[in-house]
Amino acid sequence: MFLYFLKRLLLFVPTLLGITIITFLxxxxxxxxxxxxxxxxxxxxxxxxxxxxxxxxxxxxxVQYIGYLKLLLQGELGRSYYTNRRVTDELAQKFPNTVKLAxxxxxxxxxxxxxxxxxxxxxxxxxxxxxxxxLSVGGISLPVFWLGLTLMLIFALHLRWLPPSGMGNGHPxxxxxxxxxxxxxxxxxxSRVTRSSMIETLSQPYIAAARAKGLSGRVVVLKHALKNxxxxxxxxxxxxxxxxxxxxVLTETIFGWDGLGRYALDGIMKRxxxxxxxxxxxxxxLFVIMNLLVDLTYHLLDPRMRVQSGS
Amino acid sequence: MxxxxxxxxxxxxxxxxxxxxxxxxxxxxxxxxxxxxxHVIKQDPYAMDLDALRQPPGKDHLLxxxxxxxxxxxxxxxxxxxxxxxxxxAAILSLVIGVLFGLTAGYFxxxxxxxxxxxxxxxxxFPSLLLAIGISAVIPPGLGSAMLAITLVSWxxxxxxxxxxxxxLKELTFVEASxxxxxxxxxxIFRHILPNAAPLLLVAAxxxxxxxxxxxxxxxxxxxxxxxxxxxxxxxxxxxxxxxxAAPWMVIFPGLAISMTVIACNILGDHLRDxxxxxxxx
Numbered sequence: 001m002f003l004y005f006l007k008r009l010l011l012f013v014p015t016l017l018g019i020t021i022i023t024f025l026x027x028x029x030x031x032x033x034x035x036x037x038x039x040x041x042x043x044x045x046x047x048x049x050x051x052x053x054x055x056x057x058x059x060x061x062x063v064q065y066i067g068y069l070k071l072l073l074q075g076e077l078g079r080s081y082y083t084n085r086r087v088t089d090e091l092a093q094k095f096p097n098t099v100k101l102a103x104x105x106x107x108x109x110x111x112x113x114x115x116x117x118x119x120x121x122x123x124x125x126x127x128x129x130x131x132x133x134x135l136s137v138g139g140i141s142l143p144v145f146w147l148g149l150t151l152m153l154i155f156a157l158h159l160r161w162l163p164p165s166g167m168g169n170g171h172p173x174x175x176x177x178x179x180x181x182x183x184x185x186x187x188x189x190x191s192r193v194t195r196s197s198m199i200e201t202l203s204q205p206y207i208a209a210a211r212a213k214g215l216s217g218r219v220v221v222l223k224h225a226l227k228n229x230x231x232x233x234x235x236x237x238x239x240x241x242x243x244x245x246x247x248x249v250l251t252e253t254i255f256g257w258d259g260l261g262r263y264a265l266d267g268i269m270k271r272x273x274x275x276x277x278x279x280x281x282x283x284x285x286l287f288v289i290m291n292l293l294v295d296l297t298y299h300l301l302d303p304r305m306r307v308q309s310g311s
Numbered sequence: 312m313x314x315x316x317x318x319x320x321x322x323x324x325x326x327x328x329x330x331x332x333x334x335x336x337x338x339x340x341x342x343x344x345x346x347x348x349x350h351v352i353k354q355d356p357y358a359m360d361l362d363a364l365r366q367p368p369g370k371d372h373l374l375x376x377x378x379x380x381x382x383x384x385x386x387x388x389x390x391x392x393x394x395x396x397x398x399x400x401a402a403i404l405s406l407v408i409g410v411l412f413g414l415t416a417g418y419f420x421x422x423x424x425x426x427x428x429x430x431x432x433x434x435x436x437f438p439s440l441l442l443a444i445g446i447s448a449v450i451p452p453g454l455g456s457a458m459l460a461i462t463l464v465s466w467x468x469x470x471x472x473x474x475x476x477x478x479x480l481k482e483l484t485f486v487e488a489s490x491x492x493x494x495x496x497x498x499x500i501f502r503h504i505l506p507n508a509a510p511l512l513l514v515a516a517x518x519x520x521x522x523x524x525x526x527x528x529x530x531x532x533x534x535x536x537x538x539x540x541x542x543x544x545x546x547x548x549x550x551x552x553x554x555x556x557a558a559p560w561m562v563i564f565p566g567l568a569i570s571m572t573v574i575a576c577n578i579l580g581d582h583l584r585d586x587x588x589x590x591x592x593x
Contacts, residue, residue, distance in 0.1 A: 018433030029449045141573035146566030246440035280445040288436045
């Protein structure tokens with residue numbers, strides 16, 4: 001068990017370093033001076049001096065990379081060209097908003113996806129099953145930005161049930177449309193996996209035994225089968241968290257949600273390189289760390305995984 | 312659901328038949344787009360008619376006009392070229408790159424495998440749209456940058472898949488026999504291992520085409536894809552977004568085009584996967 005954790009952590013370090021190598025190379029390839037890219041245009045002379053000293057643009061690339069890592073360890077992602085605020089501060093300010101949106105979306109996707117999957121599995125090969133499978137194909141095929149705009153058109157602009165955009169000082173009504181938009185893709189995947197996992201579980205002997213005992217179909221499905229059928233689903237929900245970062249760029253842009261995604265896009269539109277590099281690096285690091293945590297959690301939770309990992 | 316017998320004697324569900332038909336029509340539309348807009352629709356996708364801004368769907372303009380008075384149907388027909396071209400060519404490019412690295416890692420094993428697998432992990436670690444955004448900051452946006460971005464975020468997935476397949480194929484007797492007969496490494500890999508992995512690889516690539524078209528449309532929507540005035544489905548939506556309340560068709564129709572294309576790709580991909588191997592990983 002301990003060995004497995006150690007192995008995972010050892011593999012995690014090169015991945016994280018690899019991400020910084022890629023962002024470093026991207027930064028080198030940007031037009032203009034890398035020092036400027038890292039510091040921001042209106043950075044104070046002290047910061048610029050410090051970054052110039054660490055990077056030393058006349059030195060060979062590997063040495064510059066080490067300097068770049070040192071700067072990252074000090075939390076130095078530079079300053080925005082436009083606001084002149086530290087990118088780390090801005091990230092810290094926007095990140096909670098994205099987390100809030102992502103959590104609401106995960107909730108929507110898990111509840112909706114599991115319910116749809118159970119319905120499809122229990123009513124297998126009926127009209128319900130067909131409908132669920134059509135919805136799940138649709139859910140993974142609709143462009144996120146178009147889905148968001150269409151929902152906004154129907155529920156905010158025509159029916160006027162929900163606010164069209166903005167964050168409304170935390171009023172929950174403002175969260176509904178963005179969360180549904182962001183969660184639909186995941187909901188579709190979760191419903192597929194729930195369906196196939198549920199069908200497999202329902203064919204197990206212990207389910208037949210429960211039915212033979214005379215338990216009602218509802219109890220068998222919801223109490224006996226669901227618990228086991230959910231194992232792959234929970235894995236999927238965990239591993240899918242990173243994909244919310246992709247969806248967040250589009251969803252936040254459409255709904256004017258003040259999170260990381262919109263921040264990234266603003267950076268692109270204004271060619272604000274420190275911002276772009278900051279979000280890309282932060283997003284990728286977050287994704288890797290979350291995958292690691294999800295993986296380690298399952299090993300703690302599921303005894304069967306522990307046997308497989310051989311310790 | 313009615314089923315139709317296919318050439319190989321298997322039954323294809325109606326949904327797969329419809330999906331294949333839709334894709335065939337789309338491919339023809341994309342290839343013949345200039346002919347179709349000139350002779351069938353009789354509208355120029357670039358001609359601005361300032362007297363007919365934001366016209367609703369009607370007799371002159373079947374799907375209406377956009378905010379610059381251009382015929383929406385003609386633009387959607389032209390937009391199919393970019394979406395399908397980028398979707399399919401990114402699939403082929405990332406498949407080729409993935410196969411080269413995946414075969415190398417799986418066949419040679421050891422340190423080569425260890426290093427290459429780490430590199431696959433790193434590329435798989437980037438949330439795809441974020442990496443594409445980073446790349447777009449470096450390369451001026453356009454057809455090339457969109458294809459490069461999609462290829463860079465997807466080749467590692469194929470590489471990991473074929474690495475696994477190579478690992479199990481190289482243990483099989485016919486590979487051992489080929490090696491024992493003195494076949495060169497290249498011959499063993501390309502004549503014996505690759506052909507056996509090919510069907511699964513093609514299905515895996517087919518399953519991803521829909522997703523690639525979605526990424527292309529997202530990049531276009533964000534202004535990071537092929538630039539205006541060339542019509543792409545994603546950029547049409549973003550350019551007309553401001554008028555969504557007054558002229559919703561300008562946003563609805565290009566989105567329907569994307570959705571229909573990707574749904575058709577995904578249904579067909581699912582069907583091919585089920586035909587080949589019901590236990591194929593998702």
